[in-house]
Amino acid sequence: MKLKFIKTSSVEHVGIGARRGEIVTKIYECPCGKGIVTYEKDDIIGLKNSDVWCDCEECSEKYEFQRDGIAKKTTE
């Protein structure tokens, strides 16, 4: 399922030495609507990283969150 997108924000990040980039954060509504899902992407040259987490315990257990606001039901 696709989560409801709330907002996006990017922070310019001064990396180590020549490694410069920005951190892009995208906020989505969690499947039950009580919490939020945060998707963070470090767009730093040579140090590409991304992370996604949900602050709603209920949904964290039921879903697996992926990039671009996609939530997958975990199989029991």
Ligand SMILES: [Zn+2]
């Ligand atoms: Zn939830």
